[in-house]
Amino acid sequence: MKQLKKILCMFMALLMVLTVINVSDVSAAAKPKLNKKKVTMYVGKTCQLKVKNYKGKVKWYIDDNSIAKVSKKGKVKAKSSGITYVYAEVGNDYLTCKIKVKNKKSSKTTATTTPSTTPSTTPAVEIEPELNIQLPSVPCSYNDYTYSGRIDTSCTISNVRIEKSYFKYDNDFSVKLYVSGTKTYDSNGTKHSSAVDVGWKLYDMNNNVVESGTVYSPGVSIGENFVDAYTYISTDLKPGNYRLVFVNTI
Structure with a gap:
């Protein structure tokens, strides 16, 4: 009988340990986070930021509007080269994403133009005599x-x-x-x-x-x-x- 009680106590202790570990894992998994912590973009391009594990209202902010802008839904559009930061307000916490914007890539191929043989239709400017x-x-x-x-x-x-x-x-x-x-x-x-x-x-x-x-x-x-x-x-x-x-x- 004593041995049975001992086995039951050990089982209950093990069950409690497993429960604590499981709750801890669930709590850690539920912590809000951004889908991206840093982004490199080219001028004119866009990027969508999202907050994971959070169903509440998110407010978006950006440090420098001249480099990029962020919409109310977390869509970032690059405007000019530079580095800035986007912040997502979730409850009493802020999540941060680093935004690096580069100028557009220049084309390596140079288009060749053939001089036009079509006569100009622009009328000649007549100069008034002095x-x-x-x-x-x-x-x-x-x-x-x-x-x-x-x-x-x-x-x-x-x-x-x-x-x-x-x-x-x-x-x-x-x-x-x-x-x-x-x-x-x-x-x-x-x-x-x-x-x-x-x-x-x-x-x-x-x-x-x-x-x-x-x-x-x-x-x-x-x-x-x-x-x-x-x-x-x-x-x-x-x-x-x-x-x-x-x-x-x-």
Whole structure:
């Protein structure tokens, strides 16, 4: 009887040991872990990370979003070369995966191209001929004389500019002259309002007078400004280099 009890005690002790070992193994097997601890990827490629032995909600984080990004479901996409780390939050614990991203492999084969014999359909760019007009320096002063030789009006020119338009079919330019300034003298007195006339001549590079005329601004008194008084220098001026000068008028 004593021997039977001894055998039963030994059996129970062995059973308890086996139970503890089995529970320990099950507990160890149930510990959450990532399917990958480190990954090497190329730019543009993706990789799916998963947590094993865990049925709860997993939150995903990444150290450097410029190198790679991770979705809410653990999908990693490589963006640029470098090293970063992805973290999976499982309960109160964090699982880590090292992500190494490399640049895309360059192709070792170089494609050879055969020069195309097809004529280009791109139209040739047409370059507008040049028209250069040297303008007078400002400020400058000019007079309008009477036929008897006395000064009728005077003005100071403060600004001069031109506008030009090219006409391809005739290969020439239309040129408009603008003059701004101040009336400084009127032989009829300070209260008299009369026109301001500014004479001009256009020379070519051989010093020949190509065009001439007058810029006219009506109704200006002494001390008053006139702005952008204008006239056409020419409506059919050929391309080339020219020189504009102001002259006294009669």
